[in-house]
Amino acid sequence: MLSLKFIQDNPEFVIERLAVKHFDARAMVGQVLALYQKRNESQLESDRCKAEMNQLSKEIGQLFKEGKSEEAALAKEKTVVLKERIRLFDEEFESIDAQLAQLQVQMPNLPSSLVPGGRTAEDNEVVVQGGVMPVLPEGYKPHWELAAQYDLIDFELGVKITGAGFPVYKGYGARLQRALINFFLDQAREAGYLEVQPPYVVNEASGFGTGQLPDKEGQMYHCPVDGLYLIPTAEVPVTNIFRDVIVDAKDLPIKTAAYSACFRREAGSYGKDVRGLNRLHQFDKVEIVRIAHPDKSYESLDEMVRYVTTLVEKLGLPYRILRLCGGDMSFTSALTYDFEVWSAGQGRWLEVSSVSNFESFQANRLKLRYRDEATKKPQIAHTLNGSALALPRIVASLLENYQTPEGIRVPDVLVPYMGCEIIR
RNA sequence: GGAGAGAUGGCAGAGUGGUCGAUUGCGGCGGUCUUGAAAACCGUUGUACUGUGAGGUACCGGGGGUUCGAAUCCCUCUCUCUCCGCCA
Structure with a gap:
């Protein structure tokens, strides 16, 4: 959310952006x-009264000590x-503060x-297009037919x-899942990310911290x-590692990677979008999360985009990178590729x-801060995250793009993980 | 599921009604000493809101209460730990 101070200092800028x-x-x-303004006035008045009260209490204590009970009673x-x-x-303060919090939570980044x-x-900007389009054999199939044919x-x-x-993934289908997860985690580690295994279920405070709650409540499975809520992405538990934390500026950027299963209700989805692996309620994903210095967060974003690019290139998949337009980007994001x-x-x-900078x-x-080296004061940090990568659609694309009359070829980088060069 | 204990500053750990934002130790930071380091010694060291500022206020797990005054007493919730049971 935007800080109240920021809104107060830059009202026109906020409206314009x-x-x-x-x-x-x-x-x-x-x-x-x-x-x-009203809230601060209430606070000021309340504080004045409290100061007087504190003073008075001290005096009363003193009077009792001196045995002047009449004066004390007075x-x-x-x-x-x-x-x-x-x-x-205080009542006034609380009431106004609650209204402010309500407004704050409703305002997008x-x-x-x-x-x-x-x-x-349609208005998203294609910034990069890479890879080579495959030449498919005669009678090529969509992945759900291939998945059935090879019993994956x-x-x-x-x-x-x-x-x-x-x-349910079976045989080489299950093994491909495991191969991709391991490949992605190994790649992340080599790129300097610390691997973590987070809980798949989070409390309300965590849901609030990353912005899923209160407004996207309906998208999560709820107990x-x-x-508790089932995580829609490892972003939630991993980013919340840093909730209420003050990190050292010298440790930035903090780079974390996690595999998790992800659970999404996806209410309202239908048609070709949900066919096969296109959209699932449970899927696997490796997520990368970074905590960055505010001056360096866009450098971090670029690095993350470059990193994800290497993954799709190593898998040999044709890809493109989109810069999301204002209407298509998420509530919480400042810039998304x-x-x-x-x-x-x-x-x-x-x-x-989806690789995003959430800035502050x-x-x-989260009350996630870093200690500024010069001033020694805690400052709000920036957070970023990105999928690296989500499995089901990668699997869909691999099956379809690598299909041959003899079977499905395994991309070179996955062969050591799969233990075979072709799925028959 | 049953029984008990506990929740205090980065950590450890005091503090049972008043000058306690909180003794002390460790850690951190600064300094003295040293060729350098260690040791020793001295000093310093929470966060937030608010005020131009001096400052003020709040925070000892969360919420509520008693009191002129609560880390301290009462109620309640949450969580953690130990033992027993069950179990991957």
């Missing part, structure tokens, strides 16, 4: 400015009025100046056990008895990674 996300913030900003009477005033000012102003996915994935079995969107790979059997691009938006919620 949020317009790029097609969010009209004028009324909200106006309310924030008015409430912020002083006690004065506290009654003060107490009531404190109560009123400001898009960076690089963000194009479009409205829909059983979608119906998943329906029996759980429901649609929870496939109300325990007040999406990676798409070509799904030759379906003839469409599939999103396999998450860090404000």
Whole structure:
């Protein structure tokens, strides 16, 4: 979320930037400015009364010690009025503060100046296109047919056990999952990321910290008895490692990678989007998360984009990188690059990674700070994350792009992990 | 699931109604000494909000209460630990 101070100091800038996300913030900003001032006035009054109260209490204690109980009783009477005033000012403060928090949470992150102003996915800017389009054999198939033909994935079995969107991977299908996870984690480690294994279930505070709660509540599986949520991405538990933490500036950027299963309700999805592996309720992903110095976070973002590029290139998949437009980017992001790979059997691009700089938006919620080397004061850090990579669509693309009449070829980098060069 | 114990500053660990934002130790930072380091000694060392500033206020797991005054007493919630049971 944006800090109140920032909104107060830059109201017009906030309104102008949020317009790029097609969010009209004028009324909200106006309310924030008015409430912020009122809140501070209440605090000032309350603090004054409390100071007086503290002083009085000390005096009363002193009087008792000296045995002047009559004077003490007199002083006690004065506290009654003060107490009531404190109560009123505090109530007012609490009420205004809650309203402010409400407004704050509703305001999206400001898009960076690089963000194009479009409205829909059509308006995203293709910044890089790479790889070579495969030449498919006669009678090529989409991945769900290939998965059935080679007995790699059983979608119906998943329906029996759980429901649609929870496939069962079998044989080389299961092994391919494991191969990709290991490949991605090994690559991340070599690139300097610390591997962690986070919980797959998080509490409410964590959901709030990364911005899933309160507004995206419906997208997560929820265990109300325990007040816990299944993670939609490892971003949530991993970024929350740093909630309420003050890190040393010299440790920045902090680079963390984690594999996790991800759970998404995906309410409202339908049609070709959910066919096969295109959109699942449970899927595997390796996520990279970085904590960066505010002056260096865009350098970090570029590094992450370059890193993800190496992954799709090593897998030999045709890809493109999109810079998301204001209308298509997420609530929490300041700048997002999406990676798409070509799904030759379906003839469409599939999103396999989203790399974002959240600047201070998450860090404000998380109270994630670094200690400034010069001033020694805690400052809000920047957070970034990206998929590196999400498995199902990579699998879809691999199966389709590498299909041959003899079987599915295994990309060279995966051969050591798969123990074979072709899936028959 | 049953029984008990506990939650204090980066960590360890005091503190049972008043001058306690909190003794002390460790760690960190600065300094003296040293060719350098260690040791020793001295000093310093939380966060947030607010105020132009001096300063003020809040915070001892969360919330509520008693009191002129709460880290300290009461209620409640959450969490952690130990033992037993069950178990990957």
